[in-house]
Amino acid sequence: IEAVARYMIFFFKLPKESKQQVIIEWIKHTKHMEQEEENSDNNSPLVSRKLFLLPFVKEDADDQDNKFELNQDEMNALEELTTHRVCKSATAAILDFGIRQWKTCTTAAINNTLPRHGNKNKQGGRSKRFNEDVKGDLFEFFEGLKELAQPTSTRFVRENVGTGLRDDELDLLELPSSWSKRGLYNRFCDERGWEVKTSSRGTIQLTKKMGGDEIQKPICCWRTFQRFWKREYPNLRLQMPSEDICTECHTFHHRFRHTTQNTNNARRLTNSNNDLVAKESSSN
Numbered sequence: 001i002e003a004v005a006r007y008m009i010f011f012f013k014l015p016k017e018s019k020q021q022v023i024i025e026w027i028k029h030t031k032h033m034e035q036e037e038e039n040s041d042n043n044s045p046l047v048s049r050k051l052f053l054l055p056f057v058k059e060d061a062d063d064q065d066n067k068f069e070l071n072q073d074e075m076n077a078l079e080e081l082t083t084h085r086v087c088k089s090a091t092a093a094i095l096d097f098g099i100r101q102w103k104t105c106t107t108a109a110i111n112n113t114l115p116r117h118g119n120k121n122k123q124g125g126r127s128k129r130f131n132e133d134v135k136g137d138l139f140e141f142f143e144g145l146k147e148l149a150q151p152t153s154t155r156f157v158r159e160n161v162g163t164g165l166r167d168d169e170l171d172l173l174e175l176p177s178s179w180s181k182r183g184l185y186n187r188f189c190d191e192r193g194w195e196v197k198t199s200s201r202g203t204i205q206l207t208k209k210m211g212g213d214e215i216q217k218p219i220c221c222w223r224t225f226q227r228f229w230k231r232e233y234p235n236l237r238l239q240m241p242s243e244d245i246c247t248e249c250h251t252f253h254h255r256f257r258h259t260t261q262n263t264n265n266a267r268r269l270t271n272s273n274n275d276l277v278a279k280e281s282s283s284n
Helices: 002-012 016-039 045-049 072-083 088-094 099-111 125-148 153-161 181-190 222-232 247-283
Strands: 173-175 194-198 204-208 236-238
Touching: 016 099, 088 099, 125 173, 125 181, 125 222, 125 236, 181 194, 181 222
Parallel strands: 173 236
Antiparallel strands: 194 204
16 A cells, blocks of 8 residues: 555655656556456456556665565565556546546557647637737837946946846846836837826726827726736836945046046037938939
8 A cells, every 4th residue: 555655755746747747657567467468368357347556656766686675575565556456537536536537547558649739739718818909019119218228337337347247137228216116117108199007906907098089099997017027028027116226427427428428419410411412412
């Protein structure tokens, strides 16, 4: 009984696919035994029904020489277990395998295939609507956020002075610390014609924006917004309050950003003036 109980514990810990593979192999083995019994002279229905060996696990299954260290009574019990056969119903009851599960494995054994759920690798209704109506808008929204993100002041200084970066700062983009995830979700909904209200319990209520001729576009829920951010943009984070960063780093960072922005604006203005001059000369 203890040996059978050990196998039951081992079987219950297996994943679903492994359990099905074990039962399928056993069913295939019994099919061969049924064919051998049909070709033999012994056609007893009682024997033909008991085709499954009683599953068990020896106490020291990894020890190859353990069989010779057992006493005579233990040897006799082990020999009886190795030859004792039970029917399909008894095997299913021991392994807690239902009728439908057994039927699924029997069909897979006959067709020489593995069981597969009908909805596996198929999109549900919500996933399909999300991919068609919302996913593209979310990518566009987060790509716009990436343009507003910036590295931290300490990273900026280390990059320009050649000190090097920390491992956690590689490919890391940080949004301003004054922002919040809830606020960004509210902005995403507002751009698509929805107004977000939060109750005292923290629940989110979505209502159509009043006034104007805005068309409400499909949006996702708050949890889906969070999961999408975590999965698709793990390196885009909200900046933490930087009390430990010195004033010099902040000053150097902001001055360099201001100078760079002015340089880029002047370059764009020059290019646009050159384009206008080129168009006037071509028209003349």
